Amino acid sequence: MNPQKEYWNKEYLKQPLSKPQYDDWMEKYKDILEESKNIPIIDLGCGRGNNSLYLAERGYKVISCDICDIAVERVKAYIPEAEAMIFDMLQGLPFESESIRIIIADLSLHYFAWSDTEMILQDIKRVLMPEGYLLCRMNSTNDTNYGAGQGIKIEDNYFEVNRNCKRFFDKNQIEKLFDKWDIQYVNEYQIDRYKLPKVLWELAARKL
Secondary structure, three states: OOHHHHHHHHHHHHOOOOOOOOOOOOHHHHHHHHOOOOOOEEEEOOOOOHHHHHHHHOOOOEEEEEOOHHHHHHHHHHOOOOEEEEOOHHHOOOOOOOOEEEEEEEOOOOOOOHHHHHHHHHHHHHHEEEEEEEEEEEEEOOOHHHOOOOOEEEEOOEEEEOOEEEEOEOHHHHHHHOOOEEEEEEEEEEEOOOOOOEEEEEEEEEEO
């Protein structure tokens, strides 16, 4: 089995069954989301389905995607109106070119080597329509409660932490990764979704 798939299946089996709970981070993008009212929105690395539930409750068509079988099965149970898919981002996104206006990637793009992250981002751009949007959140180098600067160093700001590889971004790396995108919003801040505060980057990037 794929090591990442195996890791996340074990992690989700530890978690009790419960309805997804979302925060309000996408509220500021209402106007952008409205542009995709009749086109499915991809929730890439959907996890528990927090963002999928937010979108489904507001009448959007959503495609919930994850590498983890257990996570996708739970999304199907709690959000039956969502289309659900299981795939590995490293194997490419199984969508036609320029077919999607908005892709959400909430805390799902920071598990890869730098070259793989660039490859995934390029594939996201392929799938997006001209002037389509990627709305994402990613680990910050200030996220010390969840492994920043800890564990076995693999690359700059990329570590093996508790048997899982995690990348942490600083502002320069964000700008480098998205240098061929139109960054319309970027902010580093703290959320309280987990037991300890988590620091992340939020980004709205438009395809050029």
